[in-house]
Amino acid sequence: MASNLKLSPVVALIILVAGMVGVASAGNIAVYWGQNGNEGTLADACNSGNYAYILIAFLSTFGNGQTPVLNLAGHCDPSSGGCTGLTSDIQACQSQGIKVLLSLGGSGGSYGLSSTDDANSVASYLWDSFLGGSGSSRPLGSAVLDGIDLDIENGDSAHYDDLANALKANNNVLLTAAPQCPYPDASLGPALQTGLFDNVWIQFYNNPGCEYVNGDDSNLVSAWSTWTSSVQAGSFYLGLPASPEAAGSGYIQPGDLTGTVIPAINGIGSYGGIMLWSRYYDVLNNYSGQVKGGV
Numbered sequence: 001m002a003s004n005l006k007l008s009p010v011v012a013l014i015i016l017v018a019g020m021v022g023v024a025s026a027g028n029i030a031v032y033w034g035q036n037g038n039e040g041t042l043a044d045a046c047n048s049g050n051y052a053y054i055l056i057a058f059l060s061t062f063g064n065g066q067t068p069v070l071n072l073a074g075h076c077d078p079s080s081g082g083c084t085g086l087t088s089d090i091q092a093c094q095s096q097g098i099k100v101l102l103s104l105g106g107s108g109g110s111y112g113l114s115s116t117d118d119a120n121s122v123a124s125y126l127w128d129s130f131l132g133g134s135g136s137s138r139p140l141g142s143a144v145l146d147g148i149d150l151d152i153e154n155g156d157s158a159h160y161d162d163l164a165n166a167l168k169a170n171n172n173v174l175l176t177a178a179p180q181c182p183y184p185d186a187s188l189g190p191a192l193q194t195g196l197f198d199n200v201w202i203q204f205y206n207n208p209g210c211e212y213v214n215g216d217d218s219n220l221v222s223a224w225s226t227w228t229s230s231v232q233a234g235s236f237y238l239g240l241p242a243s244p245e246a247a248g249s250g251y252i253q254p255g256d257l258t259g260t261v262i263p264a265i266n267g268i269g270s271y272g273g274i275m276l277w278s279r280y281y282d283v284l285n286n287y288s289g290q291v292k293g294g295v
Helices: 009-025 042-046 086-095 116-129 159-169 219-232 254-263 278-287 287-294
Strands: 029-033 053-062 099-106 145-151 174-177 201-205 236-242 271-277
Touching: 029 042, 029 159, 029 278, 029 287, 042 053, 042 086, 053 116, 053 145, 086 099, 116 159, 145 159, 159 174, 174 271, 201 219, 219 236, 219 254, 236 254, 254 287, 271 278, 271 287, 278 287
Parallel strands: 029 053, 029 271, 053 099, 099 145, 145 174, 174 201, 201 236, 236 271
Antiparallel strands: none
């Protein structure tokens, strides 16, 4: 419906800035997708309107001369070319302004980097197979992902700094990481010291020493302060389980998150939002839907 209401330039600017702040502060949520065939499609996740980042999980085998293996659980079979159909979903997500990244590692799998040359080789594979390169074999089809996420959890930190450097040689590649909340992270410590990461989603779960526990956020806030003052990154995200079943510990009730925890940390360091494990558990609990207006 058309309106003849005219605003002064000052009022219009105030409304514009308020709108921009709202977009920046509400619903800046990252989520891992790919490890449960019952979590819905990638398009479903993006069409929910709840996420700013989708992390496709996982490239679970790479490095040490191994043939890389993409594991998307029950969604599709990359080895037979069955995941190339995800191209349309990825592009649809990107058309909504959602960044889609490939996550490397996870809690299982077989991965590691034996040398700088090995790291460079993996970076070349990622560029040609998932990013802006032109490799003949692209497991997710022709879609160009926005970046790479490192969820390295095996305690071997060797040469991930080299991998970060090689990936960031392509300036348009987003680089993110998901360290555990005890500082420094055993697997990603040296890589994070490069200062090359755009977003760091710190896992504040399955780590009782730095979690929110029974209404007490002191350990979490202390760990958050340590991370944000010790590592240079574009933004830091609070990594959480999307339901009590998603992790052994660390779940925060939605009201406690938006009413207590976020206000305690969003003035410390470069707060960006929250990360959730995972889309499957978020579908069950609608956690993102409950908190997106307050994160």
